[in-house]
Amino acid sequence: MTVRVRMAPSPTGVLHVGTARAALFNWLYARHNDGVFVVRIDDTDLERSTKEYEEEILDAITWLGLDWDEGPRVGGPHGTYRQSDRFDRYREVAHQLVESGHAYFDDRSSEELDELRQRAVAEGKNPAHYIRRPERERTEGAIRLSIPQDAPIVFDDLVRGTVSFEPEDVDDFVILRSDGTPTYHLASTVDDVDYEITHVARGEDILPSTPKHIVLTRAMSFTEPVYAHLPLLFGTDGKKLSKRHGATALSEYREAGFLPEAIFNYLANLGWSLDGETTIFTREQAIAAFDLADVSRHPATFDPEKLTWMNGEYIRAMDTARFEETVRPWIEKGLGREVTDEEWERFRHVSALVQERTRLLPEAAEITRFLFVDIDAYDPQAWEKVMTKDGVATVLDRVLEALDSVGSWDHAAIEEELRKLPEQLGMGASKVFQPVRVAVTGTSVSPPLFESMAALGREKTLERIRRARGELG
């Protein structure tokens, strides 16, 4: 039987990294098993769902590199893959369930319902306890599914093993609202049946809803899919990752300069591992090794530090041409304008050196800013630390002299001349080179000095050193 899994985002907000990770695991499982990865839009909440969010979510998973076989944009044998287009179907199922005795109408007020829940809690019972079919038969209102009270609801979860719920702890939940719209439980379950989903891998936060979905599926005379409840992603405070932990939207990571490959790798390693030893691995390796049964059971803390390290690993692993191509928009973004061809050539002198030093794409823009704009102000700390020391003026004078002897303006020639100075001046190398760095780049952290000077060009370099010398008086 072909494995069919799905990602079912609600377009009520941007794509959360937790949702992205669940999607990733589903995708890996599909690809590992030569199965089908379905994307379905769970937009039963008509109030909050928007087309914009839907597009943004689809863009985000595309960016992550997760392609889907059926769903919006690609089509498939099951219609639009959008729940808002299937309300008739859900209503039909709900009414069939009423007819078959599995469900019933309920027009009790929320006050009445609350009272029942409070009574149960007061008696030390689950609030679900008394939410049952009322004595008096109704013919309108919401439709609730009746939970048979005769046997526990047991299932084998791929990651958690056997999980069991007592029926009295599961309330007769609403499947169709009184306005005729389906709840998530109904739509999701009907779709899983209709789309022939074989495995449902989703966040552990909906584990308590799973018995409902199982009862509902069985009431429809189908067998439920295999479930796998994935551990949640936590923020650094040990709570479910949410907005208050900073960036939770995948798009925020994209905007911060993370690479999709790095995010993919990092997310894949949260709750799963290739072999216990290997941290950096390719999509292909992950596909070859992945199994939902190997996913860990405990929640994982999302660690931006490690993600950043991993991003640096991926940046360093790129070939330089691709790095240049990738980083160019970030440089232009940093400058607020496009760069000229001439400027770009300057950058390319140091691109490989910059690449090694970049963990997040915007860092490359910062560290090379001096190549694109004139220095309007020196970094105050750098100036204080480097330029206010004795002998700096002399150093710069000697540097300017030495630079006069440089014939062809390339880093090797520059280095050859400047290398002589520390010994001649009886100073440490950094005492000589740091002032030059501050003069040329405006700060104390930059790509290697001689290459930076070569990239900047003779004229600008000399001009900047003279200017800094002038500032010293």
Place this chain on the structure above:
RNA sequence: GGUCCCGUCGUCCAGCGGUCUAGGACGCCGGCCUUUCAAGCCGGAAACGCGGGUUCGAAUCCCGUCGGGACUGCCA
């Protein structure tokens, strides 16, 4: 309150009864390299929540306990 889930270094991941004096990675600390910053290399500190069992033997199995989390809507 109830139900369910979870519990190995600060963090992520290994470990599925003996090979664990518990392994890999991030981070941290120290060193080397060095024109700054990175990178790289070398070294270090750092964990089986606790208590009982079972067993010749337990991080691994069982029970309890403590701790954490999720859910508890006519949201998803």
